[in-house]
Amino acid sequence: MELIQENPDLSAYLAADEAIDHDHPRVRETAARLAASATDSYDYARMAFEFVRDTIPHSQDVGDLRVTWRASDVLEQGTGICYAKAHALAALLRAEDIPTALCYQRFDVVHGLVAVRFNGAWHRQDPRGNKPGVDAQFSLGAERLAFTADPKFNELDYPVLYAVPHPLVLEALKAAPDRPYLWQHLPTAL
Secondary structure, eight states: OOOOSSSSGGGGGGOSSSOTTTTSHHHHHHHHHHTOOEEEEEHHHHHHHHHHHSSSSSHHHHTTTOOOOOOOOOOOHHHHHHHHHHHHHHHHHHHTOOEEEEEEEESEEEEEEEEEETTEEEEEEOOOOOOTOOOOOOOOSOOOOSSOOOOOGTTOOOOEEEESSHHHHHHHHHSSHHHHHHHHHHOSOO
16 A cells, blocks of 8 residues: 655654644653663664553553543553554654654544654554554564454555544544543544
8 A cells, every 4th residue: 555645745744733742741751761772763663662552551451431632641641542542652753753644544433553754665553552363563564553454344544644633533532521432433434
């Protein structure tokens, strides 16, 4: 699949916004801590991915009713669904000048992930969090995502790479007082 930048300006994929707030002290502190033990930008990207995937549980997997959407809040509260975890990973990567996009898949509902740019190409990564039946890994080669879209079930990979969260995703997160409410209002398509 050919990934398509929504914005042709690569600097848009390094910018901070209200959800990917990599200028926040909590994000900067976490990024600095991870960067201190990284050998290069690839190693840092892998470490940031594993940090978000492994230390911030997916809210549904652990029964957490809180809804987070801003990267700094995800890091502070230590919880989030796929979209929120993607925002946190994007913020950590952008904090270290690694271009990062938000991208999506459609299953019964829209699923969020990120794409990182290395060696002149975009590579999708899924920090959702592993569990039985899910084994997402950081990879610049063959994708190792949490889920594979199957067109025969009307599932798909959206090819567009967004510099900011898709408005439908952000609206759903911001409007939700808790995860059960959010589950009833997740976008089913973009």
